[in-house]
Amino acid sequence: MEFEEADRMAEDVAMFRAALHARPTALVDPSCKAVLVALDGSNQDTTAQTYAAALAGRFGARVHEHRGATTAAEILQAAVEHQVGLIAVPVPFGRDISELRDESLGFVVDMLLQEAHCPVLCVREPVEAVEVDAALADLVVAATHEDQYAVRALSWACRLTARGGRLTLLAVADRDALEEVRLLVAETISSEALAPAALDRAMAQQFGGLIAALQRRGEADGFALRVEFRVGRVAETVLTEANPRRRLIVTGAPREHQALAHHHAVDLVLGARGAVLVV
Amino acid sequence: MLPVLLFAAEQPAVAGKPVLPMIVLGTIMTATYVVIAFEWLHKSLAAMLGAIAAVTAALLFGVFKDEPTHSAYDRAVHDIIGHDVGVIGVLFGTSVLVDIAGRSGLFHFLAVKLVKATHGNPLGLHLAIAAATVFFVTFLTITPGTLIMVSLVLVVTKELDLDPKPYVLTVAICANSGALMTFASGVCTLMLGTAGNLAYMDFFRVSTPMALVSAGLAFVCLRWFYRAELAAGGSPQERAAKVASFDEWALVKDRGLFYRCAIILAGTIIGFALAQKLRVHIDFIAFCGGTAALLFSGIYPEEAIRKVNWSVVLFFIGLFVVIGSVQESGLLDWQARKMIELAQGDPIVTMMYVAVFVLALSGVVDNIPVAATLIPIVRSMQSQGMPAEPLWWTLVITANLGGNSTPVGSISSVVALHALEKERGIKVGWGEFLKIGGLITVLQSGLVLLYLYVFARLGWFPARS
Numbered sequence: 201m202e203f204e205e206a207d208r209m210a211e212d213v214a215m216f217r218a219a220l221h222a223r224p225t226a227l228v229d230p231s232c233k234a235v236l237v238a239l240d241g242s243n244q245d246t247t248a249q250t251y252a253a254a255l256a257g258r259f260g261a262r263v264h265e266h267r268g269a270t271t272a273a274e275i276l277q278a279a280v281e282h283q284v285g286l287i288a289v290p291v292p293f294g295r296d297i298s299e300l301r302d303e304s305l306g307f308v309v310d311m312l313l314q315e316a317h318c319p320v321l322c323v324r325e326p327v328e329a330v331e332v333d334a335a336l337a338d339l340v341v342a343a344t345h346e347d348q349y350a351v352r353a354l355s356w357a358c359r360l361t362a363r364g365g366r367l368t369l370l371a372v373a374d375r376d377a378l379e380e381v382r383l384l385v386a387e388t389i390s391s392e393a394l395a396p397a398a399l400d401r402a403m404a405q406q407f408g409g410l411i412a413a414l415q416r417r418g419e420a421d422g423f424a425l426r427v428e429f430r431v432g433r434v435a436e437t438v439l440t441e442a443n444p445r446r447r448l449i450v451t452g453a454p455r456e457h458q459a460l461a462h463h464h465a466v467d468l469v470l471g472a473r474g475a476v477l478v479v
Numbered sequence: 480m481l482p483v484l485l486f487a488a489e490q491p492a493v494a495g496k497p498v499l500p501m502i503v504l505g506t507i508m509t510a511t512y513v514v515i516a517f518e519w520l521h522k523s524l525a526a527m528l529g530a531i532a533a534v535t536a537a538l539l540f541g542v543f544k545d546e547p548t549h550s551a552y553d554r555a556v557h558d559i560i561g562h563d564v565g566v567i568g569v570l571f572g573t574s575v576l577v578d579i580a581g582r583s584g585l586f587h588f589l590a591v592k593l594v595k596a597t598h599g600n601p602l603g604l605h606l607a608i609a610a611a612t613v614f615f616v617t618f619l620t621i622t623p624g625t626l627i628m629v630s631l632v633l634v635v636t637k638e639l640d641l642d643p644k645p646y647v648l649t650v651a652i653c654a655n656s657g658a659l660m661t662f663a664s665g666v667c668t669l670m671l672g673t674a675g676n677l678a679y680m681d682f683f684r685v686s687t688p689m690a691l692v693s694a695g696l697a698f699v700c701l702r703w704f705y706r707a708e709l710a711a712g713g714s715p716q717e718r719a720a721k722v723a724s725f726d727e728w729a730l731v732k733d734r735g736l737f738y739r740c741a742i743i744l745a746g747t748i749i750g751f752a753l754a755q756k757l758r759v760h761i762d763f764i765a766f767c768g769g770t771a772a773l774l775f776s777g778i779y780p781e782e783a784i785r786k787v788n789w790s791v792v793l794f795f796i797g798l799f800v801v802i803g804s805v806q807e808s809g810l811l812d813w814q815a816r817k818m819i820e821l822a823q824g825d826p827i828v829t830m831m832y833v834a835v836f837v838l839a840l841s842g843v844v845d846n847i848p849v850a851a852t853l854i855p856i857v858r859s860m861q862s863q864g865m866p867a868e869p870l871w872w873t874l875v876i877t878a879n880l881g882g883n884s885t886p887v888g889s890i891s892s893v894v895a896l897h898a899l900e901k902e903r904g905i906k907v908g909w910g911e912f913l914k915i916g917g918l919i920t921v922l923q924s925g926l927v928l929l930y931l932y933v934f935a936r937l938g939w940f941p942a943r944s
Contacts, residue, residue, distance in 0.1 A: 205626065205894060206897075208581075208623075209626050212626055212630035212631075213630040216730075218730065219591050219726055219730050220634055220638055222729035411731070411732065412726040412727075412728035415728040416728055426734075
């Protein structure tokens with residue numbers, strides 16, 4: 201059999217195995233009764249307010265504005281007081297984006313991402329209201345595994361995507377992590393097993409259940425869903441897709457700052473031109 | 480070799496054409512086929528080398544003459560390729576469309592739906608696999624259709640703990656019936672359809688019934704031959720539960736693409752059916768379908784265009800040039816005349832000779848070179864007063880079904896048997912294949928000859944446009 205045919209067959213077999221072994225996955229239905237928007241007097245405030253209003257509108261939630269906070273603790277306390285389900289903040293907090301750019305999130309946002317009990321929407325470059333609407337009709341979800349964080353991020357993304365909008369799941373096999381594994385157990389993993397085509401097939405099997413659940417949700421809620429498998433550095437890969445049109449990125453991450461997924465989320469916020477929702 | 484050439488050079492001309500160029504060009508064509516049949520070289524490379532040798536010989540012997548507007552070289556290469564460019568257009572359009580449809584998961588989705596509908600019942604599963612193979616090959620052509628179905632069979636039979644061999648052989652053999660369902664169901668079919676200017680809708684009158692009956696016959700034979708292996712094992716509830724665990728939505732990466740592909744594919748098929756009324760050829764419709772798929776798929780065009788089977792396109796170009804040169808030498812006209820003489824000028828007997836010849840030869844040689852060589856012979860027979868319609872339909876049916884007799888007779892068998900051995904370590908030897916494939920070919924050949932005879936006798940072959 202010619203190489204191309206053998207390759208195509210391996211792809212087909214992997215697709216059918218993915219369909220066979222798709223673990224039934226249930227998307228959760230996130231709730232949010234109130235949205236807290238923390239304002240810092242920077243040129244990102246208006247965009248943060250527009251995002252907060254749009255997201256609150258998806259849930260029929262209230263919006264609370266909080267001005268004058270200087271620490272993460274103040275914002276978190278306000279969030280608890282108002283029982284909010286989502287916090288929106290300009291990033292970096294307390295300064296214009298042009299001052300820090302992609303060097304640091306600033307201490308306030310770093311702490312929010314580690315301590316917040318609810319998702320945090322990090323607003324980056326200031327944009328017009330119409331661009332916020334466009335971002336909410338074209339979301340990108342970044343995931344490296346089918347785990348609880350990916351399920352939560354996708355559940356939120358499904359809820360936020362406008363009817364008639366589009367949701368893109370970028371499933372990224374992290375090149376750095378693969379390289380570490382390859383160095384660790386080099387003798388037992390063939391280079392073919394880590395080739396892009398083989399990783400594509402592995403991801404198709406891993407994400408099968410989630411893809412099925414998402415397609416069903418998309419069919420019911422009237423939004424388009426596209427899944428793409430990529431191999432590369434997570435932040436670089438996702439930002440290349442999202443930044444040109446300042447699309448809203450949604451990602452799931454544990455609060456522990458040592459966790460690799462938390463680092464990926466921080467890198468995404470640092471490099472993003474649009475907003476990033478860290479669930 | 481030299482004495483033969485010297486002897487040939489002294490022979491009188493046949494129908495006004497010298498014998499030596501006929502022998503040399505005929506030898507080049509035969510050598511090309513032998514190299515392709517024994518896989519001594521990649522088939523595209525063999526065809527290109529054959530083309531270079533044929534053009535060189537034809538120019539040296541003055542087979543092609545300079546004309547006021549066309550040089551001999553123009554006639555030897557450009558005119559021949561230009562004459563058959565329609566086939567290349569259809570190949571391009573359908574390749575792009577099929578690749579994008581394959582990626583959309585549409586056919587994989589339908590395949591899983593069908594398997595789930597059987598609830599894991601072995602008889603139902605066997606029937607579903609045979610039917611889906613014919614259906615998929617009809618729309619996707621033989622190689623992609625076979626690849627999807629063999630992959631499905633390998634995964635399902637492993638899960639249900641069934642012997643994959645009868646199912647894989649069902650795919651391999653029924654795929655050849657699927658290839659004659661419509662004008663665009665197989666490379667060989669579309670080449671003959673284009674050459675014979677056969678209407679898309681006429682396939683439903685002549686070739687589709689034969690495709691369905693031959694697939695049914697193959698199914699019954701396979702069912703009987705592998706009755707022990709196809710017997711159910713395990714509990715029906717357990718099998719049903721395993722099959723139900725398939726989730727077809729896991730196969731769909733882009734739902735928008737999935738629906739767009741279904742629409743473009745349906746539109747292209749409707750276009751094929753209406754081509755004659757629209758006064759365009761099938762290649763134009765295929766080209767439109769391919770372009771629409773590129774435009775609306777969201778897939779980077781470079782990536783999709785790369786998937787066009789350029790190796791087959793090159794193979795065709797080489798083959799057409801070889802055959803065109805041989806035809807110009809007069810050898811194929813001479814062969815056509817000899818066949819008519821052998822049949823004593825009887826159109827039905829001539830048709831039967833062609834049928835038996837192609838059925839026998841397609842089992843050992845790739846059916847594309849067989850069909851490509853027969854095209855100019857049929858054209859020549861037509862110019863000598865033979866009714867062409869029965870001959871074109873004979874070629875369509877026999878070139879596709881003849882490949883069932885041996886494990887190397889058709890691309891579907893080659894792909895299916897290789898996959899079975901590679902994925903499951905099960906080898907089907909020549910002996911075993913000849914028993915079942917041979918039995919099916921004998922029965923199908925009898926059926927085909929009877930079918931063609933009835934059609935010719937009753938004048939049921941539709942007149943060409």
